[in-house]
Amino acid sequence: MEIWKFIWIAALIVGFVGFVWISTKVIARGFAEMRDLLKSL
Amino acid sequence: MNFSFLDWVIVLFYVATAAWAGMTVRRRVTNISDFLVAGRRIRYHLGVATLVATELGLVTMMYFAEQGFRFGFAAFIIGIIWASAYFFIGKTGFVVDRLREMEIVTITEYFSVRYGKGVRILGAILLIIAGVLSLGVFLKLGAIFIVHFLNIPIASIHLTTTLLLIIVLIYTALGGMVSVVLTDFIQFVFLALGMVITTVLVMSGDGLMGFFDKAAGVYASQGFDPFNHPEYGWWFVAYWAVFAISGCVLWQPVAQRILSSENPGINRLIFKSTGMMFMGRAFFPIIWGIGAALVFGLDSAASAGMPRLLAEILPIGVLGLVTAGMFAAMMSTDSSYILAWGTIIVQDFLDPMRSTPLSDAQRLRWTRLSIGVIGILMLVFGIWYELKDSAFRYLLDVTTVYYAGGLPALVGGIYWKRANRRGAYAAFACGALLPLAFVIEDIVLQAQGGSGPGFVAGLLEPNVRGFASFALGFAGLYAGSVLFSKKQTTSQE
Numbered sequence: 408m409e410i411w412k413f414i415w416i417a418a419l420i421v422g423f424v425g426f427v428w429i430s431t432k433v434i435a436r437g438f439a440e441m442r443d444l445l446k447s448l
Numbered sequence: 449m450n451f452s453f454l455d456w457v458i459v460l461f462y463v464a465t466a467a468w469a470g471m472t473v474r475r476r477v478t479n480i481s482d483f484l485v486a487g488r489r490i491r492y493h494l495g496v497a498t499l500v501a502t503e504l505g506l507v508t509m510m511y512f513a514e515q516g517f518r519f520g521f522a523a524f525i526i527g528i529i530w531a532s533a534y535f536f537i538g539k540t541g542f543v544v545d546r547l548r549e550m551e552i553v554t555i556t557e558y559f560s561v562r563y564g565k566g567v568r569i570l571g572a573i574l575l576i577i578a579g580v581l582s583l584g585v586f587l588k589l590g591a592i593f594i595v596h597f598l599n600i601p602i603a604s605i606h607l608t609t610t611l612l613l614i615i616v617l618i619y620t621a622l623g624g625m626v627s628v629v630l631t632d633f634i635q636f637v638f639l640a641l642g643m644v645i646t647t648v649l650v651m652s653g654d655g656l657m658g659f660f661d662k663a664a665g666v667y668a669s670q671g672f673d674p675f676n677h678p679e680y681g682w683w684f685v686a687y688w689a690v691f692a693i694s695g696c697v698l699w700q701p702v703a704q705r706i707l708s709s710e711n712p713g714i715n716r717l718i719f720k721s722t723g724m725m726f727m728g729r730a731f732f733p734i735i736w737g738i739g740a741a742l743v744f745g746l747d748s749a750a751s752a753g754m755p756r757l758l759a760e761i762l763p764i765g766v767l768g769l770v771t772a773g774m775f776a777a778m779m780s781t782d783s784s785y786i787l788a789w790g791t792i793i794v795q796d797f798l799d800p801m802r803s804t805p806l807s808d809a810q811r812l813r814w815t816r817l818s819i820g821v822i823g824i825l826m827l828v829f830g831i832w833y834e835l836k837d838s839a840f841r842y843l844l845d846v847t848t849v850y851y852a853g854g855l856p857a858l859v860g861g862i863y864w865k866r867a868n869r870r871g872a873y874a875a876f877a878c879g880a881l882l883p884l885a886f887v888i889e890d891i892v893l894q895a896q897g898g899s900g901p902g903f904v905a906g907l908l909e910p911n912v913r914g915f916a917s918f919a920l921g922f923a924g925l926y927a928g929s930v931l932f933s934k935k936q937t938t939s940q941e
Contacts, residue, residue: 408664408668408669408672408673411521411669411672411673412521412660412664412672415521415524415660415672416656416657416660418524418527418528418727418731419524419656419731419735421727422527422531422724422727422728422731423644423647423728423731425724425725425727425728426640426643426644426724426725426727426728426732427644429496429721429724429725430636430640430644430725432493433493433496433497433500433636433640433721434497434636434637434640436493437493437494437496437497437633437636438633440491440492440493440494441494441629441630441633443491444490444491444494444629445630
């Protein structure tokens with residue numbers, strides 16, 4: 408069980424950091440892309 | 449739970465902004481390409497936002513929380529495999545590169561190009577069955593969440609969910625994909641914030657290590673090892689792996705985004721980033737479900753556990769943000785799914801059945817009408833149908849009806865020259881056999897008021913049945929293509 412506990416803790420940390428990092432990037436730059444999309448229509 | 453004035457302001461601000469944004473883009477949507485695939489102008493960041501918002505519904509959080517509540521950290525395997533499937537597609541461009549290059553609108557349209565109109569219609573019928581049956585439980589799970597989270601009377605539930613559904617239907621029918629993408633982006637902001645804050649709050653009491661130790665006391669080793677868990681095991685891993693790949697390339701709401709991107713390169717980037725996001729998509733609600741089991745005990749109702757926990761632990765302000773996030777999750781997924789199936793009904797079923805193709809104006813009108821009909825079906829089925837097993841298991845079963853034949857027909861069509869029309873028919877027929885029989889039996893039994901598993905349910909263990917369906921689909925494609933290849937060539941000559 409200890410091995411699995413270690414694996415899931417590591418996976419959770421990777422998942423959490425990845426989620427926060429990509430969300431921040433998407434929120435920061437997505438506004439400009441949305442504006443461009445609306446302008447292009 | 450104390451739902452303060454500030455919380456209501458946040459929720460109402462979100463609902464009003466999403467509804468306003470969705471409806472105001474109508475005047476910008478001038479043709480069917482804008483309506484269905486946003487003029488194929490979706491770039492990377494917007495692509496990630498819309499794909500995540502679509503595939504991260506309130507229903508997703510409810511079924512993952514239920515899995516976490518019942519089976520502990522072993523349920524993490526679902527997120528790992530799902531994320532791996534997205535990474536694989538993003539790295540290799542498997543199937544999606546070719547699909548984007550073809551400039552089609554739906555995946556079933558590919559079946560028409562490769563195998564002919566009949567295969568397209570058969571694929572569309574199975575996809576419509578899978579989609580409408582899936583959509584049926586969306587409102588039900590949303591209602592369970594709202595009842596336990598906001599602690600409102602049962603009588604108000606149908607009114608609240610119907611009201612949200614009507615808002616979604618109006619902006620989807622008016623603005624199509626552009627409305628959906630715009631509202632998806634707003635919803636992504638609320639969703640991401642709400643999920644991260646909630647996860648931190650659920651674990652903050654015990655700390656990271658303390659939370660895992662506490663869970664070990666409740667679930668024991670079985671709750672950590674997916675390969676030795678009766679719900680999962682090797683058969684589940686095999687079934688879920690092919691299912692996840694199918695989800696990336698066949699599921700119309702995902703496919704609609706593949707086909708809306710600027711080019712295949714952007715598709716790959718979107719898939720890689722979304723893979724990482726999808727680990728969080730599974731892990732966070734599973735953590736909430738485990739947290740609920742630790743607080744209320746494994747004997748309490750699994751599906752109600754997560755909303756009950758959140759109602760207890762979230763402070764003023766965060767409560768409003770999370771409610772807005774959950775409404776966002778519900779609305780973004782519902783709108784995308786309704787648009788996706790409205791598109792399928794018109795593009796792949798109604799249009800191919802006619803002798804003269806529909807004009808753009810007719811297509812737009814029929815798609816809007818289909819969106820309304822799907823909304824009504826969602827309401828009726830959502831109120832009537834009672835889930836026997838977990839929501840996750842139900843969704844696996846109904847979706848396999850289409851995936852098990854669709855994956856071999858799609859992959860074979862792209863990478864195997866000998867794949868032909870009869871093979872594709874056989875793939876769909878063989879793949880749908882077991883899951884369709886199971887789903888029909890389940891609905892008939894419920895209509896008759898019966899309880900307990902039926903004949904088909906007792907034949908094979910669920911994970912074996914799921915994997916066997918895919919195996920049958922591939923066997924059908926091979927047998928149909930090889931056995932009938934000569935005859936077909938002769939008849940074509």
